[in-house]
Every structure is written in structure tokens, then in C-alpha cells.
Amino acid sequence: KAGVTQTPRYLIKTRGQQVTLSCSPISGHRSVSWYQQTPGQGLQFLFEYFSETQRNKGNFPGRFSGRQFSNSRSEMNVSTLELGDSALYLCASSLAPMAGAEQFFGPGTRLTVL
């Protein structure tokens, strides 16, 4: 069974631009969660989608948004990029909503904002 895939793996953008990251969950998984990982802040929860609905959201500004499609694939969008948005963005999928369900992580998308 294929694992969680994230595209692209690496991305370089400049301040003020916007970016869209994609995550394809494991087949049959309906929950997708997004995390931001930085050396300074560690791993921080962005949001979780289940059956195309956002279930939970972390403490991030409205510039960070996401969506989930009917095939469970998810996209995350960051508008008006700032230098501080440089990070590894991880996606995780699970069969059921995250609470108690084992999450499987993708390799991440490394975003660099110049």
C-alpha cells in the first residue's frame, strides 16, 4: 500500500507570494492533518480535515488555509508569504479523525521563503 505522498518536496518562494501544497493520503484514509515544523517552534498543528470538512484548527493566522477533496486528497495554501513561513510542512493521514487514530506522516514539503 502506498504511503502518504506530498508534492512538491521542495519549494522556494519570495515574500508576498502564495503557495499551494498537496497531500495524497493512504488509500482508504479519510482524515488528513497538516503540521508546520521549524527549528524554533517545533511541530505545530495547523488543521485537520475529515470527509471534506475542517474539524480542528491550530493557532495560525488566516493566511493559512486548506481544503480536502472528495477523494480525500488535501491541499494547503499560504498566502502573502513571510520569511517566518519557511518550514517543513508535514501532512499526516489516518483512517478516522486524529484523536486516537494512528497517523501516518508523509515526507514533507520543505518551503523556503526568500
Next chain:
Amino acid sequence: AQSVTQLGSHVSVSEGALVLLRCNYSSSVPPYLFWYVQYPNQGLQLLLKYTSAATLVKGINGFEAEFKKSETSFHLTKPSAHMSDAAEYFCAVINTNAGKSTFGDGTTLTVKP
């Protein structure tokens, strides 16, 4: 609110020695607790999880952790370190009511030959 504290951002052990990575948590509701491992340039891999069943949880690669409610701890151990265990380890708590996860800052494990 919930939080996770991993004591020691860096831990170094010799090959064959005991590995002990410490994690303390706070949660207003009975928590689910997890340990993940992350190798360079990779995502996180689940080592083990506690979801209110047995307090001693066995995971992959010979790791185990014990949930101690009185100490609000969930320390990760492995009797004998292997070079391949060198990685970063994260402890995480999930609030089963709110469905939000909180990760610790991570502990980098170095294994010396």
C-alpha cells in the same frame, strides 16, 4: 489546555546502553499519548501509542513506554541502543475531546560506537 515537555533536547548514549527519553504531559482530559521518530529529511514514524489500555506499551524497534498517571509521564525506553536508533524523537498528546494534538520540542538521540 494541554502541553508536552521533553526533558533534554539532546541525549547521547553508547551503543548497547539503555536509552531513556523523558516526556511529561499535562492534559485536562484523559490523554492519548504517542512517541514518534523522525530521521533526517523524512516524515514522522509512529513508534508506539497509549490509548488508555495497558500502561506499558510496546512499540516497534524494541522501544517501549510506560504511562504513569501519578507522574504525568510517558518516558520512552529501549534496553540496548543501536546505531540505527540515532534520530529525533517526539512525544505527542492528543486531547480526545478537542481532537487537537500537541507535540514536544523533540529529543535528538545520538548513539556513539
